Amino acid sequence: MNGIFNPIVFYPSAVLMILFAVLAIKFKNIFYSLLSAIVVFFLAGFLFYVLGAEYNAVIQIAIYGVAVPVILGLAVMFTDLKKEDKTTSNKNSFYKILLLIFSIIFVFSLLFVISPYTFDYNFSNSVNSYDVISIFGEKLFKKYVLAFEFVSILLTMIIVGLILIKKDSKDFESEELCKK
Amino acid sequence: MQEITMLHYLFISMILFVIGILGIIFSKHVIKVLISIEFILTAVNLNFITFATFLDNANFEGYILSLFYVAIGAVELAVALYIFYLMYDKKKSENLDKYGDL
């Protein structure tokens, strides 16, 4: 039995993923939520793998599962952890309920969209993972090479731009200080 | 037990997406918001990959798009973190409500 169709593989991972996603939002401590987010990302990578996208799974785990939480954790390090959030107000409960209702509406309408009555499924999966890797490389370096280059340029632009903005804002601050 | 179909995967990604959106709206902590954004991106990636796996046998263009998506998400995260850093410098708070005069 292929892993895609195996409910024993699918249900625990899916339930765990949803559970940890909810926990990540519900936790008040930011580190706990970070940790549960890591679990969510790993489980998402696992699902990628189950679906047959090994390369995507690797990248998902590498970037979201490791790099992003590390960077976020570093960012959290800057902040003052001892301060506690006391801005929980009763007023927001109404809006919470409203938003929950609307999210349910959203879920149901999307369910209608993806339901088999409106969506035409012709499932066939005959390609194995090696073929997938080769196709992947072929596409990436032939058909989508221009987009790939654009993304790499964007990344470098971000790095350079961040540094430049930092410099500018510092200059701006120093100018303000000078005025004072 | 019933076999798992494409609908299940799509449903999972949708749930994750909604959780991300609710997280963005409800959570006050900037880092939590960023995590929720990553949830949304993950859900979209999952969607892409599900469609590519189940419907696109020959080309798998969803995989490549999800790859680009990860890159775009990283860039967005970097920018957001930098903005957070700047704002925290100014406001000395990680609460999103205090960033009203952005």
Added chain:
Amino acid sequence: MLELFLENIYLTILLPFWIFLILMIGRFFSVYLNKKLIYFLTLFSSAFGVLLSSVALFNLPSDKILETSMPFMKINDFIINCGLHVDKISLIFALVLFLVSFLVQLFSISYMKNEKKSYRFFAFLNFFNFSMAGLFFSENLFQTYFFWEIAGLTSYLLIGFDYLKKEKSTASKKVFIINRIGDTAFIGALILCSYFIYAYAPNKNLATLSLVDLNTISTILYAYASSPIYEIICVMFMISALVKSAQFPFYTWLQDAMEAKLPVSALLHSATLVALGVYLTVRLLPFYTLEPVFLKLFVIIGIITAFICSLSACAQNHPKKALAYSTSAQLGLIFFAIGVLNIKAGLVLFIAHAFIKSLLFITLPRENEKWNYFNFIVFLISGLSLSGVIFSGLIAKEMLIFNLGNLDTILLSLLSFLCSFYLVRTALVVYATQGLKKERPNSIEMFSVLFLLILNIIFYIYLHKTAQYKITEPFWSALFGWIFAYVLYIKNAFYKVPVLYQLSQNGFYLDDFYTKSCSNFYLKFTDFCSFIEQTYLSNYSFIEKTIRFGITIFAFIENKVMNGVIRLIEKSFKRISLLDLKAQNSSIQAYNAYAFIIISLILLCVIIAYIIIFFLIGGLNG
């Protein structure tokens, strides 16, 4: 020769009309300045009429009827003709009319010498001749009705000639209004008759109501109409004749007509206006003879009128009023004669009465002037003649009583007694109030008076051949009446017989009855109508209340329901805008929530629309 006269008899109708037009339109060209022209034209028309009608009358065979007609008005196959109908009766009436009107016009030349605008008077006299002659020669009943109305109008104009004096204008108005009753009855009867003939008769030409066809029409109506249409028509014709001839229930207008000038009275009372009723009754005899009840009605009404009016005339202090009552009484006798189907006697009575009554009026003195001896004597002679002592009156009474029962003889003798009584009394009253003078009258007046007297005598001589002088009761009673009145009033002209005097002086209170009951009833009815209008019809409080009630309801609806809805919308918009304001609190999360809600809503709407379209198409495809 006769053919020429008969063919040109229409000139007797049209000549007065032309002269009327000449006088009335010619006043813009100052024709009235030439008075001799006016006199000549007027007298010429009358004389021409006398000539034509007399020649035609004496040469026309008794059974010959000259009739010409042409269509005047066409409505599908219903035609109203106009034309001429000449026979013995119409010629007799026309001859009497023209003779009397000739002499009256001659008299009025001297009478109206000092009046202003006398040309108008002569124009009216001509118009009167026109209407009368037109009526006597009219071919069908519609034409008769036309001239009937014109005659009523002309009598109104003549009586109200001095329209600036209030009594005269009111009198003319009263005459006109009372005559309207008869006119309405006439036209109603005409319409009914014509309609039923048109609907039921086999020959549609009968609906023109030609005088020749009256026998057939009356038979058809009597035979076909199961409903009392025939009786209604007869009664309406009767009413119209009785009103015009001043008979019992309607005679009050004739006493008001005494306000007119002397020549007008002479004309109206003798041969013309009151003769119309007689003429109509004689013409419509085929209707009445089929049902003897109507003839009996005529007899009864004639007798009642004669008695009431004779008694009333006995107590009048105004001579013209007394003579007016006398006219009604004499016409009652004529209707009595028609009622017993003694047509010949009726016509003789009518002719004699015409000559004598015009003579009586002419010989009366003017107001505030003394009486001529000549006129006084002529008045007495004609009075004798009218009451049946001498001349034509004698023979007429005899012809009337011929072949009648004892009761009728006694009644007629009583009437003769009363007639002579009131004539003597009137003469004595006038003598007592105004006195006598020896002055010779105007030659023109004397000529006309003498001419009328001579006519009376000629008529007597004409009748003398057929007279038998066997019936003497009316003669003696009339003579007794003369002597009685003379004995009673020679010393005191205003002697009052105790009980009867009040009753008769007021005309048995018929006029008062009309004024008190009818006009008071009318006034009260109008008061009642105005009361109803003021309190109910023009009282809009109910409508006002209804409108106010509606307004309150609508105000309630507007305030509570519509404004409530508007307020609800307003409040909800306020709340939504407040929510919106909260969403706009520069919180990035609120923007997110907002966007999420809106997107989900849009998605929902799109999907619902998709479902609806899907099911519609699916349902359509079956």
